[in-house]
Amino acid sequence: MSEHTDSASSPAPATRAEARRRTDRSGGADISRALDRHDRRIGWMDLLRGLSILLVILHHSTQITAYRIGEVPGFFEFVSNFFAPFRMPMLMFLSGLLVAGSLHVPAGKYVWGKVRRILWPIFVWTLVYAAMEFVAEPSQVKFMPWELGFWNTYLWFMQFVFAYYIIALLMKWLPIWVLFAVPFVLMFVIPADLELLRRFFYLMPFFFLGAFIEKHWDEYAKRLSVPLAAGLAIIPIGVGLYSGLIDPLWYEPLSAVPAMLGIMILVRLTAVAPDVRWLAPARFVGRYSLIYYVSHYPVFAALGWLALKVGFDNPTLGLLVIFLATVAISTGFALLGRRMPVSLLFELPRRLWPAKKATA
Numbered sequence: 001m002s003e004h005t006d007s008a009s010s011p012a013p014a015t016r017a018e019a020r021r022r023t024d025r026s027g028g029a030d031i032s033r034a035l036d037r038h039d040r041r042i043g044w045m046d047l048l049r050g051l052s053i054l055l056v057i058l059h060h061s062t063q064i065t066a067y068r069i070g071e072v073p074g075f076f077e078f079v080s081n082f083f084a085p086f087r088m089p090m091l092m093f094l095s096g097l098l099v100a101g102s103l104h105v106p107a108g109k110y111v112w113g114k115v116r117r118i119l120w121p122i123f124v125w126t127l128v129y130a131a132m133e134f135v136a137e138p139s140q141v142k143f144m145p146w147e148l149g150f151w152n153t154y155l156w157f158m159q160f161v162f163a164y165y166i167i168a169l170l171m172k173w174l175p176i177w178v179l180f181a182v183p184f185v186l187m188f189v190i191p192a193d194l195e196l197l198r199r200f201f202y203l204m205p206f207f208f209l210g211a212f213i214e215k216h217w218d219e220y221a222k223r224l225s226v227p228l229a230a231g232l233a234i235i236p237i238g239v240g241l242y243s244g245l246i247d248p249l250w251y252e253p254l255s256a257v258p259a260m261l262g263i264m265i266l267v268r269l270t271a272v273a274p275d276v277r278w279l280a281p282a283r284f285v286g287r288y289s290l291i292y293y294v295s296h297y298p299v300f301a302a303l304g305w306l307a308l309k310v311g312f313d314n315p316t317l318g319l320l321v322i323f324l325a326t327v328a329i330s331t332g333f334a335l336l337g338r339r340m341p342v343s344l345l346f347e348l349p350r351r352l353w354p355a356k357k358a359t360a
Contacts, residue, residue, distance in 0.1 A: 043283055044270045045094055050286030051247075052090045054327070055083045057296050060154075061323040064304035070315040083246035085259040086236065086266070087318035088157060089206040091289075093263050095161055096210025099168045107169060114349035117290070118162045121157050122196055125294040126343055127152055132298050136305050152196075164207045165348055171211065180208040195251075202251045213267075221268070229268040236262030265290040285327075291346050293332045300326040313342045 059080045064070050102110060128273050130150065133140050143149035170179060183204035190198040239258045241250070249255040252265075285292055303322045310320055314356040 019335040020324065043275050045097065045274075046283040046286030047279055048090060048267065048270055048286065049094050049289045050093075050282035050284065052087050053285050053289050053292045054282065055087045056256050056293070057300070057326055057330075058323055059083075059087070060297065061326060064300050065307075065319040065322060066314050069312055069318040070302035072315045072319055075283045076319060078244045081211070081248040085239050085249040085255055086262060089203060089259055092164070092203045092206040093158070093210040093213075093267070094163070095164070096207040096212075099165065099207075099211050099213045100214050102230055103168065103171060104149055110169070111166065114162055115228075116350070117346075118158055118165070121290065121294050121349045122151075122158050122162070125298070126151055126153055129155075131300050132302060136302075155294065156196065156199075158293070160203055161207075163200070164204060167204075168208075168211065175252050176208055176212045176215065178204045180212065183208075184321055186258070187256065198253075199251045202253060202256060203357055205256065206260065206263070209264075213264070220264075221271075222313070222322040224264065224268050226268065226272055229265045232261075232265050234236075236266055284331075284334070285290050288337060291334045291337045292327075292330045294346065295330045298343060299329045 006162075058076075062072055062076045064079050102113070105113075127145075130141075130145070130153075167179065183201040187198055187201040187205075190201060192198065211220055235258060239255070239262050243249040249259070302323050303325055307322070333342070334347070337346050
């Protein structure tokens with residue numbers, strides 16, 4: 001998710017042109033100061049984040065089509081499985097890339113930023129999703145808001161992100177490698193039947209690998225040169241083909257290392273890729289990735305339910321319509337998401353009440 005703060009250790013690029021010049025020199029940009037402002041974004045990070053979110057929406061569109069309409073063509077299953085090793089881990093890695101800079105603010109301000117921009121939309125959109133479930137299939141409602149199962153929804157990913165950001169406070173006292181190594185070991189220890197817990201520890205090393213790379217970006221860019229990364233691109237391609245054609249790699253501990261290598265290679269190559277205009281829509285999605293993520297699931301679920309009710313029976317056309325309509329509606333939320341009162345769906349204001357006026 002794209003969730004930034006306002007302080008870090010070095011000045012941010014003042015313009016997109018300056019950011020590109022820095023990219024040309026070091027193979028990256030001033031990651032720790034990637035602020036949530038249009039002239040301070042890191043374009044290649046938005047691109048990777050946006051493509052990952054679009055792949056998440058495509059994956060979920062494939063699922064709802066198979067559930068509500070009919071079996072989807074094998075090509076879409078292949079695409080979904082091909083990107084499975086990278087989709088969510090990439091989002092975690094990119095979130096970790098920004099955490100070190102945000103830790104320069106006081107702990108209270110840091111935690112409040114995560115509460116208002118991550119925990120708050122989890123709360124709001126869990127209620128939205130639960131309300132839609134009740135309207136669509138009231139007989140299937142199993143949990144009430146005071147029960148733990150009520151909060152076990154598609155927002156598990158954001159719950160993980162919030163937890164990782166809070167755990168990242170330990171970076172002030174512990175070396176990053178500890179926060180990477182401990183969950184890396186635990187993911188092999190947790191029984192497979194505790195699937196959500198193992199997934200938590202599976203994704204956590206990707207987050208702290210991103211934090212480690214951010215702190216050592218220059219060394220990373222130097223050791224993994226662009227020609228070397230291009231030559232090693234066979235690794236993510238091979239991992240994807242194995243997942244797509246042989247055995248889908250869904251949070252399998254043994255796939256973590258090749259997935260990490262693949263992500264580091266993809267990041268290195270994307271960091272020096274030209275800032276082409278035709279990829280601007282993907283960068284837009286990345287800029288508002290949180291809005292797309294929280295809003296897409298209720299939207300495509302509603303579209304799948306409508307397709308079932310009207311008796312729509314063309315899976316290929318249905319999948320394309322659901323995917324495109326979901327992206328379009330989520331884009332509408334993104335365009336309105338910074339404006340009150342719509343913004344309250346996605347974040348709390350910095351201040352919940354006006355500051356007291358000074359008295360003479």
